[in-house]
Amino acid sequence: MIKYNLNCENSHEFESWFSDSKEFEKLRRKNLLECIFCKSKKIKKSIMSPSLARTKKSFQLNRKDKNQLLKFKRDLKKLRNYVEKNFEYVGSNFASKAREIYYDKKRKKNIYGSTTKKEREQLIEEGIELMSIPWVDKEN
Numbered sequence: 282m283i284k285y286n287l288n289c290e291n292s293h294e295f296e297s298w299f300s301d302s303k304e305f306e307k308l309r310r311k312n313l314l315e316c317i318f319c320k321s322k323k324i325k326k327s328i329m330s331p332s333l334a335r336t337k338k339s340f341q342l343n344r345k346d347k348n349q350l351l352k353f354k355r356d357l358k359k360l361r362n363y364v365e366k367n368f369e370y371v372g373s374n375f376a377s378k379a380r381e382i383y384y385d386k387k388r389k390k391n392i393y394g395s396t397t398k399k400e401r402e403q404l405i406e407e408g409i410e411l412m413s414i415p416w417v418d419k420e421n
């Protein structure tokens with residue numbers, strides 16, 4: 282599995298997993314990739330870049346983008362509620378707990394917590410599948 286940071290034509294950024302780089306190209310050629318914010322099919326790989334300020338600005342300027350973002354945030358709350366109900370929170374112990382579960386096949390458990398970038402990379406190298414999701418505050 283390989284994770285790419287992707288960009289759409291409207292400068293939205295999101296992450297997605299692929300089995301390898303060929304799969305990404307195949308899906309892109311067949312127009313099967315779309316932006317999770319605006320459904321645009323014009324997707325390209327991006328290198329991690331500090332373009333947050335630019336993205337934020339375009340949300341403020343563009344009403345459509347803003348509505349999309351609000352919609353997406355509502356879904357993120359649903360996502361968060363689901364995770365909290367069905368997953369065990371392990372906080373910053375995520376990396377070691379994920380290993381415990383991975384190497385002890387009897388224990389099938391859903392967990393969530395926080396990792397550092399380095400921990401994520403190590404887990405992925407060991408073949409442990411992870412998913413990163415954006416996390417929203419419930420309050421706003």
Ligand SMILES: [Zn+2]
Nearest residue numbers: 289293316319
């Ligand atoms: Zn987009």
